[in-house]
Amino acid sequence: MELLEALREQYPDARCELDYSTPHELLIATILSAQATDVSVNKATPALFKRFPTPADYAGATPAEIEPYIKTIGLYRNKARAVHEAMRALCERFGGQVPRTMEELLTLRGVARKTANVVLGNAFGINAGFVVDTHVERLSKRLGLAPKNATVAKVEQHLMKLLPQATWCDASHMLIFHGRRACKARGGECGGNVICERFGGRCEKRKR
DNA sequence: ATCCCGAGGG
DNA sequence: CCCTCTGGAT
CATH class of the missing domain: 1.10.1670.10 (Helix-hairpin-Helix base-excision DNA repair enzymes (C-terminal))
Incomplete structure (x- = not known):
């Protein structure tokens, strides 16, 4: 074409301009990027990723404990809940790993086709759909x-x-x-x- | 169709 | 002041 x-x-x-170093970090950064600029997300994620290194760390915390780290991004209550529940689901249903199929990703709170396509394409090189x-x-x-x-x-x-x-x-x-x-x-x-x-x-x- | 919501640009 | 930013859930 x-x-x-x-x-x-x-x-x-x-390229993807969200900062991340693991699949679960990309998943979180993408959830946070809803109706927000990548600049504002990248400004918040370093402290967030440092405080919560693994999916289990989010699962073991409450949304209220996550909120302060993402407040400047906006829509922070919904996003804190989404991150918490999505990471808990990773721990409980996917062995702490980010799933590699559209169907599985869509079961996570805060994840619809746009976010799933970003994660599949950028973290795993899988073109399941179009962002x-x-x-x-x-x-x-x-x-x-x-x-x-x-x-x-x-x-x-x-x-x-x-x-x-x-x-x-x-x-x-x-x-x-x-x-x-x-x-x-x-x-x-x-x-x-x-x-x-x-x-x-x-x-x-x-x-x- | 509405709500969530702060930051940045105009 | 107004609009927009890598949306998703209800």
Whole structure:
């Protein structure tokens, strides 16, 4: 696909920008990243990971004990509960390890397809699906890769049909980079951007 | 459809 | 002030 080549050329260093050193840390960082910037997540996780080195450490703590470490990220009550329950499930049902299938990951609190796809793709190199976050959803619709009225699930299905499976993880990172650097939610800064000029000069200004 | 929610940019 | 940020549960 021509768009894929152009994205590769423009964003050769596109990658996961959440900081982590183990699969369970990536899982936690991804849960925390909901409606938050990766910068804000990366600012909080060093102290969090130091205080709770293993899944068992979260399972043995209460959500209230986790909250102070993630308060600056926002949505912290829901996220503290999700992290606690997800890590407890790892200990009780998965031998303390992050499971490697979509079906198993979806049983964890705070984990839906977007988070599961991030973990499978980046920690295990498994392209089970396509990461559709706010950037990927927006860009897919602006670039005409999916109908503008499509749900997140539909967008994922369209992307999986359009792009080779082996490229899914990398392609999601490139779309996210493009969404953060050029084709932004607010109006966009598409002037002079190669991708926007060639594939989608439709970064229309936000209504009103 | 609503709620959760702090930080950062405009 | 307003909007957005690698969503998910109810």
